[in-house]
């Protein structure tokens with residue numbers, strides 16, 4: 001399958017093309033199970049309670065801030081935990097799969113003439129390794145990362161400034177309440193996806209501009 005057929009005519013004029021910025025874990029990569037088991041493995045070391053499998057649904061109903069509050073992991077320890085999570089995830093890259101249907105949905109957006117990028121708390125190295133393994137690297141114009149849970153808004157803002165992208169043309173796509181929060185903070189539109197780490201219910205409470213249940217709906221949202 002061609003990743004990007006440059007010879008296809010653009011279906012939309014450049015002035016209506018959007019810059020669609022994606023979160024990675026849970027939005028593009030089906031990594032919930034990997035992150036869940038790594039988090040449990042690191043529980044003792046970082047001094048937070050592990051989560052039994054039967055509590056997964058309850059966990060998905062908690063906002064990112066609530067999960068952090070309950071874990072009692074200090075903001076001071078958080079970067080160390082994130083760094084460990086990244087290096088443990090690095091061992092799983094070859095086994096990770098994309099969310100079913102996401103690759104076709106991204107191809108569709110690209111063919112429509114939109115520009116795609118990734119902003120993640122995971123490492124750039126992990127994300128690029130995954131994209132290359134899945135033959136998806138060429139879909140994205142940029143992949144940026146920050147060792148932060150709640151600072152994604154700032155990273156997106158820097159990208160928009162550097163690339164001279166008008167905030168009104170940008171839209172963020174993420175699976176966690178902190179993604180919705182980040183987009184809100186910098187005043188860009190946001191699509192919450194229900195196939196990742198958070199449930200539709202808790203995402204809806206953050207009032208994203210759109211909530212979608214399957215990747216094929218991405219293209220529909222862009223026509224709004």
Ligand SMILES: [Mg+2]
Nearest residue numbers: 023025026175
């Ligand atoms: Mg995510």
